[in-house]
Amino acid sequence: MSEVREMAEQVFADAWDVEATGLDADLWKTLEQTGLARLTLPEEAGGSGGTFADWVAVATAAGQYAARVPLVETELAAWLLHAAGLEVPTGPLSVAVDEGSDTLHRVPWGRAVGGVVVPAGDRVSLVDPASAQVTEGTNVAEEPRDTLVGARVVAEGTAPSTVAVEFPLRAALGRSLLLAGAARAALAMSVRYATERVQFGRPIAKLQAIQQSLALAGAEVAAAEAASAAAAGEAQRVGFPEAALAVAAAKARCGEAAGEVARISHQVHGAIGFTREHSLRLATTRLWAWRDEDGSESRWNRLVGARAVEAGPGGLWALLTGTP
Template sequence: MSAGHWPMRAEEVIRLPYRSETAALLSESATRLFGAVNDGELRKAELGEWSETSWREVAEAGFPLAFVSEAGGGFGVAPAEAIELVRIAGYHAATVPLAETMLANRLLTEAGFAPVDRPATIAPVTGRSAFSLQREGAGWRIRGRGAGVPWARHAGTIVALADHDGSPFVVALNRTIAELEQRASLAGVPSDALTIDALLSNDDVRPAPTRWNCETLRAAGAALRVAEMAGALERVLELTVTYANERVQFGKPIGKQQAVQQSLAVLAGQVAACGGAAAIAGAAFDGLDIPSIAAAKARAGEAVSVAAPIAHQVHGAIGFTEEHRLHFFTRRLWAWRDEFGSERHWSAILGRQALAAGAEGLWPFVTAFGAAQEAR
């Protein structure tokens, strides 16, 4: 296949059997909104500048409520369809915490809270983070530390899972009660550390629904990161193929060289694999199917580890410059590989489950991955 036949988008590789009209309209709206973001806005965001205008446009479109039921103010689309918004945001390197707010609202509404339209985030994100609750007077005291909490400094609400006597509780925190240490991810996106020791009212605390705990919360976040990674990798492929067709060396585009074409073929294969992983993670999101999400996150991380270096090799030195836009996507990809669990984290979980399945159960365990996506 010649470079001129590419790029191939993920929906050309993994076609959904059905997409509701509402979901299609949401995707079109997201493409228009995030597609208007220019490189200047991306640079400002990575320097710590918050765009209230950008968030207001996202909120007015209703995207933060995409996982909320229609009765709760959402659109009534299936979660696997709503995740398409996150993929589009990744494709355009969106400068707002869309995935985090969507997930925060899902957890809030399932616990009986009202959803929020202000930016929100969730904690814990990493295994090094933990929060505990104790009864104090007529209310609660929450204590703990969170590492790598995305967009915390800009969030109006931080939704946390905290432990009380061995049971998880959902806590809706006002950001102002947390002591924040501003940090950034490899992508330049806020990834703050927080320390909390504060009193809460009973209105701020709810028992977590049965299916929610730190492990399933991390899996839900990982599923959203896989969707973002799939979108960003699509963009990386498009940028790389375009550059290969435009960059002329020795009188012809470098995309005509067999060695470059082979590299582009490998890159396209990894993009397709990540698109497949995103489809599996999306189908597994609603049921919080940890093995499927674990496999998807591990495979997406592997795709990034192969694809991003190829993109930079094809671009040469220009791909590493601040002026070129490639780094907006590759740095996000490298950061997202580790957030909500790295390949090592999720592969270890899969390994333990495979051992537990035993010799007789290994094949059914392996073939069960993606079954939910195939059934759609």
């Protein structure tokens, strides 16, 4: 296990809390102190200068332990600000989509962050959420997804033209890693429950139907982790937007895995898995929520299909394998 992965898993495991909601300020402080909050941002911009391999370990662990912090959003926001030549502020950040008005919809962690970054073409703006009228909302995992009206712009800059293409890809990659982590957590809980739950004199893990279901869930988790890690590796190797196909395939595959793993996990747990007191909901509600955030399977599968059609019969193998 790499040092980064070991540290990340320890940090997030220590913050695990079944009952709490909202921003975990203590965890965020720890992430800042350990350098995990802005992992891939260059050191000269206030980051840690980490690689995408490091990012795989940290983001996956955050998903696995249901971290109540805007980790992926801050990483994205910091990258956008740096690309536009703007200073990256300390504290948690978020990102929002510019819809051509003074209203920003479903801003992740909008009420809890110190700044929201809004890209629009090659323009990047940093707005102050404290100056906005905030209508609080959540996704199904109870993570803040707020509406901000009239937020004041505090900084603005121009980024390279590639940012408009790269931004959704980076967002999808981060979400894929979170999904892989949450799927891993749901599987681990299901395996543990199946070995502990005794029915008719023996653990339900001894039942063939349960074994087959857990095996299928295990395959889905392995596929999600492999696809997301491969996409991160491709991004490290060739950069964005060249890694678009790998990222699209990863987000689509992780979304598909999310549905299967959540379904199987609740089937194994039975009614107890749906209770608020049970920790399984921390994983499965995130699987359901994150599956549709930063692009659904259909959106990213369309990109994969378009690339395959564009390559044609003669170029499909090279497209899939990355060989000339």
